[in-house]
Amino acid sequence: MIEVNNLHKGFGDVKILKGISTKFYPGKTSLIIGQSGSGKTVFLKSLIGLHTPEEGFISFDGRINTNFTTEEKRQWRQEIGMVFQGSALFDSQTVEENVMFPLKMFTKKTNSEMLDRVNFVLKRVNLENANKKIPAELSGGMQKRVAIARAIVMNPKYLFCDEPNSGLDPQTAIVIDNLIQEITEEYNITTVINTHDMNSVMEIGEKIIFLKNGLKAWEGSSEDIFKTDNEAVVDFVYSSNLFKKVREAYLNETK
């Protein structure tokens, strides 16, 4: 479980996060939503340790990441998988080398053991026979799947995804969403996704956190989001006519 307590973060005089507290549970897919500039990316980067909190703390199964020794931090890093918005694959390496990279860096497995593991995770993300391709030869959806494979190759306890659907067509986006959710449940991973995509919110949001101006403005499930009267959430989530109609239909159905 990840526990965030009164998290503050700013850059110079600009305060981005102004005291966020929440919890993320294993086996659940949690989504962070909010407008651009609401602090989502800073929040996610704080969770993965790329930003140090100014105040408050983040604990990972009871371990506060800012108190880690160098060795503990190294160990903790290996428990984290991250899928970046642009996939962040190493463009000079093949798919196989990209996925094998953390194994080569942090384990003492033999080449054949590493290759077995790489093939296993590539198969898990439905990307067989792409081992020798370089990222530039892959479509956006395939690149995202390689990024997911690289993120899970070390059996992480925590998986973080920054807008995993950006730049993908709706059909591929759903495939990626479902894949992340399946992996989360299958391996009991604590997954946190930063997203703008309302389809993801409806499809896989077991827990949703709405950020506004660096504060947690709302928290609930995808069911709750239909029922909420929170003005900020309603304005943001139901800004499109399609979602307004979906919500109306849902509310009429549940009356």
Added chain:
Amino acid sequence: MNYIEHVGKYFMMLFQVFKKPQRRRFFYESLFKEIEELGLKSLGIIMFISFFIGGVIALQTALNVESPFIPKSLIGFAAKRSIILEFAPTFCSIILAGKVGSYITSSIGTMRVTEQIDALEVMGINSLNHLVLPKVIATVFFYPFLISLAMVLGIFGGWVAGVLSGLFSGLDYIEGLQMDFKPFLITYAMIKTLVFAFLIATVPSYHGYYVKGGSIAVGKASTKSVVWTTILIVIFNYFLTQMLLT
């Protein structure tokens, strides 16, 4: 950001670069890759330029030595000195600053803007050590060979130019090459080469690593890195000459 802040940030970067590599196997793989990218792939341009510039130096010296009282062997002597002292270490380093420097900045800068460096950091890898150290070691170890080759080819180019033009004989030129040979001048050239190689690897890495923005920012950083590396090479050249030869 003012210049002092940049200098401070540069030295803080070096502090992170010079740490023990996390995985030796990975380090050696990267090192050999960098020797190929930064060294072997520069062989062609250095060989080509050295040969022709050596020829030009010898021709111009010959054309400016009109007095019958000045021996023709002086042409070989002057060409040798010019090539060993300045052309090979300094001029070739400036060429490499352009070729290799822009490559280093753009490759690291692209990794920054496409979040590849963040990916390394999230995995718990010291990205500066992982990306920059192999480049520094590759340039510092390989460039002395490259510059030595430039010296040999430059001097050979001078001999070919003389023989083909008929302005001086090959024997006079060789006599000049053997005249007043001081081994310390080679040491001086190699010390300069090592310093310049270090600058060629680290200054462009700094500009690439701390780039902010997108592809245009990477392009601008590449230009900036070439300009600053060249400026620093020229400044260090002056101070090293002052320190070592006076």
